[in-house]
Amino acid sequence: MGDPGYRRVIVKLSGEALAGPEGFGVHQPVVDRIAADLVACADLGIELGVVVGGGNIFRGVEVSARGVSRPTGDSLGMLATVMNCLVLEAALERQGRSARTLSALSMPAVCEPYTRARSLKHLAKKRVVLLAAGTGNPFFTTDTTAVLRAAELEAQAVLKATNVDGVYSADPKKDAKAQRYERLSHQQAIEKDIKVMDSTAFTLARENRMPIIVFSIQEPGAIAAVLRGEGRATTVGE
Numbered sequence: 033m034g035d036p037g038y039r040r041v042i043v044k045l046s047g048e049a050l051a052g053p054e055g056f057g058v059h060q061p062v063v064d065r066i067a068a069d070l071v072a073c074a075d076l077g078i079e080l081g082v083v084v085g086g087g088n089i090f091r092g093v094e095v096s097a098r099g100v101s102r103p104t105g106d107s108l109g110m111l112a113t114v115m116n117c118l119v120l121e122a123a124l125e126r127q128g129r130s131a132r133t134l135s136a137l138s139m140p141a142v143c144e145p146y147t148r149a150r151s152l153k154h155l156a157k158k159r160v161v162l163l164a165a166g167t168g169n170p171f172f173t174t175d176t177t178a179v180l181r182a183a184e185l186e187a188q189a190v191l192k193a194t195n196v197d198g199v200y201s202a203d204p205k206k207d208a209k210a211q212r213y214e215r216l217s218h219q220q221a222i223e224k225d226i227k228v229m230d231s232t233a234f235t236l237a238r239e240n241r242m243p244i245i246v247f248s249i250q251e252p253g254a255i256a257a258v259l260r261g262e263g264r265a266t267t268v269g270e
Contacts, residue, residue: 038259040079040155040187042163043070044178047088047116049193049249056088058119067123069255070160074129078259079155081185083163083178084120086112106170110137113174117162118143124160131160136168136177148184155185175233183240190242191258192229193249198266199228215267218244226268234268243269 045066052059074080089112095105117133124131132154133143144150146163154161166177175192182190199221202210216224218238222231228246237244247258247265257263 037261038078038188040081040185041189041191041259042081042083042178042182042185042187043191043193043255044175045082045084045193045249047085047112049088050084050116050119051088058088058116060123063119063123064127065252066249067120067127067129069253070124071127071129072253072256073259074158074160076256076259077158079158081151081155081161081163081181081187082117082120083174083181084113084116085174086110086116088112089115103170106166106172107137110165110168113166114139114143114164117164121160121162129160130158131162133162133164136163136165151181151185173230173233175229176236179233179236179240179242179244182242183236188243190237190244191255192244192246193255194228194246195248195250197248197264199226199246199268213266215269217270218268221268237268238270241270243267 050058050063052062070080070082086109090108114135121131121133134146134151135143136146138145143164151161163181166172166174167180178190196204199213199216200210204210218234221234229244245258245265245267247263248254254263258265
């Protein structure tokens with residue numbers, strides 16, 4: 033593998049990515065494949081933080097629409113992200129890479145509480161840090177969490193894993209004329225209302241000059257390929 037050019041990155045995975053073809057819950061072969069990719073990246077000497085969504089288990093916004101308060105729904109969604117992080121932590125450990133789950137919601141019987149200092153300590157020891165429970169607050173997405181943690185932990189980039197190989201002007205699965213972008217500024221992403229991340233995440237990234245690299249997680253080795261500058265991706269940044 034070539035020189036990746038990064039010292040520390042935050043990888044953002046959706047919960048749906050862990051569900052694989054089943055569409056719900058955790059598909060272990062997919063989890064193991066993603067874990068192997070993360071191990072390959074860590075073996076390059078890159079310090080990795082990982083933010084995982086919870087949509088494969090629970091979507092707070094959806095239950096809120098059925099009468100549960102939004103703060104309660106979001107809290108349940110945060111718990112789902114903790115479960116996903118613990119599953120991914122176990123997969124990483126089985127493949128020989130030390131990992132730790134740190135939660136923004138305190139649950140010391142299950143995992144460590146998130147603090148910046150504790151996260152930096154684990155990263156310095158070359159452990160993969162799994163950042164669970166979002167920001168710990170309702171009304172914030174895990175996309176925003178990924179950018180926030182990247183800024184806090186002085187990462188060089190956020191790697192946003194999706195089901196397509198970058199950012200398009202429309203859904204390429206529905207519109208054959210959709211244009212793929214190689215690069216966009218944060219402001220362009222906001223003005224074009226790009227749905228790959230929410231506007232709060234893009235705004236926070238713009239304020240912190242944090243590049244966001246959007247790529248497909250569907251192929252083995254996708255994360256390492258992006259870090260080597262070989263994979264197809266869209267870079268959102270100034």
